[in-house]
Amino acid sequence: MDSGTESASADAWDGEIETEIGHDEYDPYGTLTLIGIYFVIIALLWVFMYFVEFLGEGPTVM
Amino acid sequence: MNLFVDRYPEEAWIVRAALASSFLALFLGGIMGLIQGLHRTGFLQIVQDSTYYTVLTLHGVSMVLLFTIYFLVGFFQWAVTDSLDRSAEDIRFTKLWYFLMVAGTVMAAAAILGGFTDATNLEADVLYTFYAPLEAHPIFYIGLVTFVIGTWLAGVDWFRSWWAWKKEHPGERTPLRAFMVMTTMLMWYLATIGVAAAILFFILPWSLGLVDSVNSLLTRTLFWFFGHPVVYFWLMPAYMMWYVILPKLAGGRLFSDPLARIVFVLFLLLSVPTGIHHQYVDPGIAEGFKFVAMTNTMFLLLPSLLTAFTVVASMEHGARQRGGTGRLGWLRSLPWNKPAFTGMALAGLMFAAAGFSGMVNAGMNLNYVIHNTLWVPGHFHLTVGTAVALTFMASTYWFLPQITGNGVFSQRLGLVQVLLWFLGMVFMGNAMHRIGLAGEPRRTAEPFYDGVTFDTALGSISELHFQIALGSVILTVSLLLFMAHLFLSWFDVASNPAPDNGVIPEALSGPENAPIVLENLRLWTAIALVLILLTYALPLASIVSANGFFGSAGTLVGTAYEFAVSPFVGVVA
Ligand code: HEM
Ligand SMILES: [Cu+2]
Numbered sequence: 291m292d293s294g295t296e297s298a299s300a301d302a303w304d305g306e307i308e309t310e311i312g313h314d315e316y317d318p319y320g321t322l323t324l325i326g327i328y329f330v331i332i333a334l335l336w337v338f339m340y341f342v343e344f345l346g347e348g349p350t351v352m
Numbered sequence: 353m354n355l356f357v358d359r360y361p362e363e364a365w366i367v368r369a370a371l372a373s374s375f376l377a378l379f380l381g382g383i384m385g386l387i388q389g390l391h392r393t394g395f396l397q398i399v400q401d402s403t404y405y406t407v408l409t410l411h412g413v414s415m416v417l418l419f420t421i422y423f424l425v426g427f428f429q430w431a432v433t434d435s436l437d438r439s440a441e442d443i444r445f446t447k448l449w450y451f452l453m454v455a456g457t458v459m460a461a462a463a464i465l466g467g468f469t470d471a472t473n474l475e476a477d478v479l480y481t482f483y484a485p486l487e488a489h490p491i492f493y494i495g496l497v498t499f500v501i502g503t504w505l506a507g508v509d510w511f512r513s514w515w516a517w518k519k520e521h522p523g524e525r526t527p528l529r530a531f532m533v534m535t536t537m538l539m540w541y542l543a544t545i546g547v548a549a550a551i552l553f554f555i556l557p558w559s560l561g562l563v564d565s566v567n568s569l570l571t572r573t574l575f576w577f578f579g580h581p582v583v584y585f586w587l588m589p590a591y592m593m594w595y596v597i598l599p600k601l602a603g604g605r606l607f608s609d610p611l612a613r614i615v616f617v618l619f620l621l622l623s624v625p626t627g628i629h630h631q632y633v634d635p636g637i638a639e640g641f642k643f644v645a646m647t648n649t650m651f652l653l654l655p656s657l658l659t660a661f662t663v664v665a666s667m668e669h670g671a672r673q674r675g676g677t678g679r680l681g682w683l684r685s686l687p688w689n690k691p692a693f694t695g696m697a698l699a700g701l702m703f704a705a706a707g708f709s710g711m712v713n714a715g716m717n718l719n720y721v722i723h724n725t726l727w728v729p730g731h732f733h734l735t736v737g738t739a740v741a742l743t744f745m746a747s748t749y750w751f752l753p754q755i756t757g758n759g760v761f762s763q764r765l766g767l768v769q770v771l772l773w774f775l776g777m778v779f780m781g782n783a784m785h786r787i788g789l790a791g792e793p794r795r796t797a798e799p800f801y802d803g804v805t806f807d808t809a810l811g812s813i814s815e816l817h818f819q820i821a822l823g824s825v826i827l828t829v830s831l832l833l834f835m836a837h838l839f840l841s842w843f844d845v846a847s848n849p850a851p852d853n854g855v856i857p858e859a860l861s862g863p864e865n866a867p868i869v870l871e872n873l874r875l876w877t878a879i880a881l882v883l884i885l886l887t888y889a890l891p892l893a894s895i896v897s898a899n900g901f902f903g904s905a906g907t908l909v910g911t912a913y914e915f916a917v918s919p920f921v922g923v924v925a
Contacts (some may be wrong), residue, residue: 294601306672307603307673308673308674308675309672309673309675310673311672311673312860313668313860313861314724316669316672316860318607318665318668318669319679320383320659320663320668320671320678320679320680320682320683321664321665321668323679323680324664325660325664328660328704331708331709332707332711334381339718
C-alpha cells in the first residue's frame with residue numbers, strides 16, 4: 291500500500307503556505323460569489339416548488 | 353512532542369474509548385441501514401416484515417443516539433483538555449461518566465436485541481423516537497436514562513475544568529473550543545429536561561405497570577421538546593470541527609472568532625423552543641402554537657447561514673494563502689487530496705442541499721406535502737447522516753493520530769472512502785426525497801398496497817427504488833472501508849509516524865474583538881429558559897387540561913400523582 295511519507299502530513303500548514311495573508315489584506319469575494327450562487331439556486335427551487343405543488347392542483351399527501 | 357496522547361495520556365484513553373464505542377455503533381447501525389434499504393425496495397428481504405421495526409429501532413438508536421453522542425463526548429473531552437491545557441480535575445470522575453454511558457447502552461441494547469428472538473420477553477420495537485403509545489420493556493428506558501445521566505456528568509466534568517481554569521486566568525477570554533463545549537452542554541441540559549420528564553414521570557411508570565395509561569400527546573410533545581435540539585447536539589460538534597479544524601486543514605485561519613461564538617450562543621437560545629415544528633399535523637395543538645414554533649425555526653436558520661459564510665471564508669483564506677486566485681479559481685487550490693479536508697467540505701456541501709429540504713419541512717403548509725413520507729429520512733440522511741456523520745468520519749483521519757500516536761494507514765484509501773459516502777448519499781438521499789414527494793411513506797417494510805399507486809413527477813418508482821438500494825450498497829461499502837481503515841490505523845499496521853500537527857492556528861479576528869457579554873453564559877441560559885417558557889407553557893398546559901396527565905382513564909397512583917403535580921403546572925401556565 292502507500293508509504294509512510296505520504297501519510298505523514300494531514301494538513302496544509304506543514305510547508306504548503308506560500309504567502310501569509312493577514313486580516314486587513316483579506317477580502318473574501320470568492321465566498322461572496324459562492325453564497326450568491328447558493329441563494330440563486332434556493333430561490334429557483336422555491337419557484338419550482340410553486341409549480342410542483344400549487345399549479346399541479348393534484349391531491350397532496352394526507 | 354506536541355501530540356495530545358503524549359501530553360494527556362489518561363484523557364486520551366477516554367477519548368479513544370468513546371470513539372471506539374461510537375464506531376462500533378456506526379458499524380452495527382450501517383448493517384441495519386443496508387437491510388432496510390434493500391428490504392423496503394424489494395431487492396432482498398432477509399428479515400420478516402414483522403422484524404423490520406426491530407431493525408429500524410436498532411438503526412435509529414445506534415446511529416443518532418450512540419454513534420453521534422459517543423463520538424462527540426470523546427471529541428469534547430479532547431477540546432476541553434487541549435484548549436484549556438489542563439488535565440481533568442479528577443480522572444476517576446471522567447471514567448465514571450463514560451462507564452455510566454456504557455452501562456446505559458448495554459441495557460438499552462439488550463432490550464432492542466431481544467426483539468430479534470422469542471426466547472426472552474425483552475423487547476423495544478419503539479423506534480428511536482420511543483413515545484407512547486409504543487411501549488418497550490422497562491430496561492430500555494432505564495438504559496436510556498442512565499446513558500443521558502452519563503452525558504450530564506460529562507458536562508459537569510467539563511464545567512469543573514472550565515471553572516478551575518477561570519480561577520487561574522481571571523479576566524481572560526475562554527478559549528473558543530471550550531466556549532463551544534460549554535454552550536453546547538448548556539443547550540443539552542435544557543433539551544434533556546423534556547425527555548427526562550417524559551420517561552421518568554410517564555413512560556417508565558406506565559411500562560412498569562404503575563399506571564394504566566399515558567397521555568400520548570403529552571409524551572410526544574415532551575419527546576419533541578428534546579427531539580429538535582438533539583439535532584443540534586449532533587450538529588454543534590460538527591460545526592466546531594468546521595470552525596476549528598477545517599480552516600487549518602485548508603491552510604488558513606478561522607475568519608472570525610467572535611462570529612463563531614455568536615453562532616453558538618444563538619443555538620443555545622433557539623434550539624429548544626422549536627420542537628413543535630415536528631408536530632404540525634398533530635391534532636390537539638392549536639395552530640397558533642405551531643406558528644410560533646415555525647417562526648422560531650426560521651430564526652434558527654440564521655446561525656447556520658452565518659456558519660456557511662464564516663466557514664467558506666476561512667477555507668478561501670486557506671486557498672489564497674496557498675496561492676489560489678480568482679473569483680472561483682481559488683477552489684482549485686484547496687487540498688482535495690486530503691481525506692479529512694475533502695470529507696468535511698463535501699459534508700458541508702450536502703448540508704447546503706439539506707438546507708433547502710429543511711426549509712420545506714419547516715414551513716407549516718409545505719410540511720403537509722412531505723410529512724411522514726420518505727422525504728423526511730431523505731432530509732436527515734443529508735444532515736445527520738452526512739453533514740454530521742461524514743464530518744466525524746473525515747475528521748478522524750486528522751484526529752486519530754492525536755489520540756493514538758499512530759499515523760493514518762493511507763490517505764488515498766481515506767479519500768476513496770469519503771468520496772464513496774458522498775456518492776452513495778447522492779443516490780439514496782436524492783431518491784428518498786423524490787419518492788417522498790410521490791407520497792411513499794417512511795417506516796414501512798412493504799410500501800406497496802393494492803390499489804395505491806404513487807405518481808412521480810420525474811422518473812419511475814422502480815427506478816427510484818433502484819437508486820435507494822444502490823445508494824445503500826455504496827454507503828455500506830464506504831462504511832466497511834472506513835472500519836477496515838480505522839482498524840489498520842489504530843493498530844498501526846503500516847507503522848506510519850503521527851504528524852506533529854496538533855496546533856490550531858489563531859483566528860484572523862481574535863477573541864479580543866468579541867463583546868464581553870458573550871462570556872456571560874448565565875445570562876444566555878436565562879434568556880433561553882424564558883423563550884422555552886413562552887413557547888411551551890401554554891401548549892403543555894392545554895394538552896394536560898384537555899386529557900389529564902395520564903389520559904382520560906386515571907388510576908389511583910395516577911390521580912394521586914396528578915394531585916401532587918398539577919398545582920405546579922397551574923403556576924407555570
Ligand atoms: C449505511 C448507511 C445508511 C443506510 C443504507 C441507511 C438507510 C436508511 C433507510 C432506508 C431508512 C428508512 C427506513 C424506513 O423509514 O423505512 C433509514 C432511516 C433512518 N436512518 Fe439511516 N441509513 C444509513 C446511515 C445513517 C446514518 C449515518 C444516520 C445518522 C447518523 C442514519 C439515521 C437514520 C435515522 C434516524 C432513520 C429513521 C429511523 C426511524 O424512522 O425511526 N442513517 N436509514
Ligand atoms: Cu426539528
